[in-house]
Amino acid sequence: MRFTKEYDLSSLMISISGVRGKIGQGFGLEEALAFSKSFASMMNGGTVVIGRDSRPSGPYLESLLTSALLASGNSVLTLGLVPTPTTKAVVNLSKANGGIMISASHNPMDWNAFKFISKKGFFFSAEENKKLLSIIQNSSYAKEQISPKGYIDSGEDYIDLHLSSVLKRVNVTKIKKKKFTVFVDAVGGAGSYVVPRFLQMLGCKVVAHNCNPDGTFPRPPEPTAAALKSVEPYFRKSKADIGFALDPDADRLVLFSPKRGAVSEEYTLPLALMNVLSSAKKKAKVVVNLSTSFLNEDVSSRFGAEVIRSKVGEANVVEEMLKTKAVFGGEGNGGVIDPNIPSFGRDTLSGIAHILNLMAETGKSIDALLAELPELYMEKQSFPLAKGMSLESLYEKFQSTFSPKVISEKDGLWMYVSDSWIHIRPSNTEPIFRVITETKSKSDLDATLKRVKQCVES
Known part of the structure; x- marks a missing residue:
């Protein structure tokens, strides 16, 4: 579909997950500029948070986006290489007008994307996405200012606030006493620095693997058990108590256990859920999407909780969580959502913290906890x-x-x-x-x- 005489956006994937495409084959500079200008027009001269993963196209897309924002009178809070949940959390914590995460998540390296974030750190709703596209269709962009008053600033302090907000959800003292050895494979992506740093704050010995964000993905970017087979020998060699594998923008989490190696991404959410529901009130509500395993119903039934199923997509799960006042939620792709953390979306730090807390509180190994769940x-x-x-x-x-x-x-x-x-x-x-x-x-x-x-x- 041709929206304007200037831009043909038909080869892009445009959805509740933002806009993404192959660099130079749909998501080139002209298309990226159209979305940058449209997004900047919606921000009304406020502060915008920008984060990115390690893709080589990220820096120049960030520069393009920053220019569009500054030209229309917005200020920019730049985070550099950070997980998607950190970008969302900083939008919330800094009370910014919005944000963008530059990452195509699990897609190959020749793809990139803009993930649009509104106030309070939520991904754009269907209505906001409709408005974004309407501005492009009508070329109704905000005019460039001759003397814009916006500025660029670093959001380093806000990153620490995100980490602190996750730590508040668990018993840090008890986790530290266990002195867990934890293996981390960040696929050279956005979690390469933040996740090891977070684990050290929990008193863990970190064995870092694929944590060099050099713009290449040393394994398939989507962290499925099959994709992680090549990483298993490194995990076993580490003798770690547990392992965590991430996707490039660090909003999906997959586990390694000493006996099983890499396990299905479907196990991440029910394990984190076990920790949350152990201290939740009876008749609590949990939201998962339609494509997520029965394992979550099994865990929820043990604690008298109700499972509600939403449409697929983080924004859809969050919308249902807000509507039902759910205590927890997520997606079977390894996405853990804790509404008490300012990212209020899929957050690997949240998943890691809840699972390590479950191990510390129960005194059980990850293999023993996995054995308590039904076969998948x-x-x-x-x-x-x-x-x-x-x-x-x-x-x-x-x-x-x-x-x-x-x-x-x-x-x-x-x-x-x-x-x-x-x-x-x-x-x-x-x-x-x-x-x-x-x-x-x-x-x-x-x-x-x-x-x-x-x-x-x-």
Whole structure:
């Protein structure tokens, strides 16, 4: 779709997760400038926080964005290389008008993105994204000022406030007494400095791996158990009590355990949830998205908590958490959300702190805690949409094949079928659709996946 005579934004991924694309193949300087000018126009001469990950395109995109902001009379609080949750937290703590995280998260290095943040550190809502695009469509940018009064400042002190806010959520003294050895793989991304520093504040001995943010990703950027197989020998050699792997912007967290090695990202949230619910009131509410494992229902039932399912996407989970006054939430991709931390979004520091606190309070190893959770039988698949097939016709095929007991259409198609569920939806971040399946046994999973394949390929 061509929005204006000047910019063709059709090759970009524009969603609740911001705008992202390949450098020079959709997300070039002209497109980045359009979004920079539009965002700057929405900030109304206030202060804007900027953070970025380690991608080589980050510095020049930051310079472009800074120029657009200063030209329209805004001030800039620059954080440099920091996790996405830190950027969000600083927007909240500094009472800024908004912020941008420059990161394409788990996408390859030749991608980059702007993640737009509004007041109080929340990602842009659908309405705010609509306004952002409208400004581009109508070229209704704020005029450049001849004598702008904005300035650039460092947000270093605010980074420390984010770390302190996470520490307040756990028993730091008890964690320090355990003197945990912790392995960290930051994939050379935004968590390379902040996460080891945070662990040292908890009295941990840190074994840093892939914590050199030199603009390359030494392993696949999405921290799945499969992607982390090559890292397992380094973790085992470290003799660490637990390991944590991050994505490039450090809002997703995956664990290593001494016995299992890298485990599914689906285990991160229920382990953190165990720590939170152990001190929460009965009938507490927890929000996860439709693509997140049953494991969270299992943990919540032990504490009398209710699980509510939202649309996929951090902004959607947060919106539901605010609406229901949930005590905790997150996504099965390793995203932990604690509403008591000013990032109020997926935050690796929060996940790390809650899991280490659970180990310290219970006196149990990470392997012992994992053994308390049910086995996980889940498969996450991605497919291009077959030529000539619409998503609607694909959904109809799945419904006729599986005859589900419960259906939700709030986000693609979610079906509950005899102690299992299947979720089919287009990706927010890639030109594909995803099919996620969870069952209660390996045999059921294998049988379900065969039927999924028939739906997709026939």
